[in-house]
Amino acid sequence: MFKECCPELIPVMEELAKENPHIDKLIQRHAELNKIIDEVEAGREHMEELELEKLKKEKLHIKDEVYQAVLEYKKQKGL
Template sequence: MFPEFRDLISRLKTDDDHFARLFHRHNELDQQIKNMEAGIVPANGMAIEQLKKEKLQLKDSLYQILRKAESV
């Protein structure tokens, strides 16, 4: 996710607790979705779609933080 911000992401995960929590939650959702889609964890399509929406919202928030931090 966001390879162009790799160094900034590493720094923010250490320096910004809010960013670190969002990033961690995004990764948790990503793994949950993969497990559901692979059939490892039982789920219906609605549950998967809801998690994907939450993940996308987090990704948008992370991107906004990265853009703001980049301009500082």
């Protein structure tokens, strides 16, 4: 999940997710997509390449949205 790319933001992300249901849902969806993508890439699940690319783009979009929300949250809270 986000732990690989930005572990220093995890505490802030968890705090934000508690306060913001939309962000919480995005984080959950990101984890779900990560699991699906990992399964396909490991060969344990099958998916058309086009569909896999679509999921990867969705995952990246969610990551960007959550990251921006975390930065804004940190700014608002003076962290």
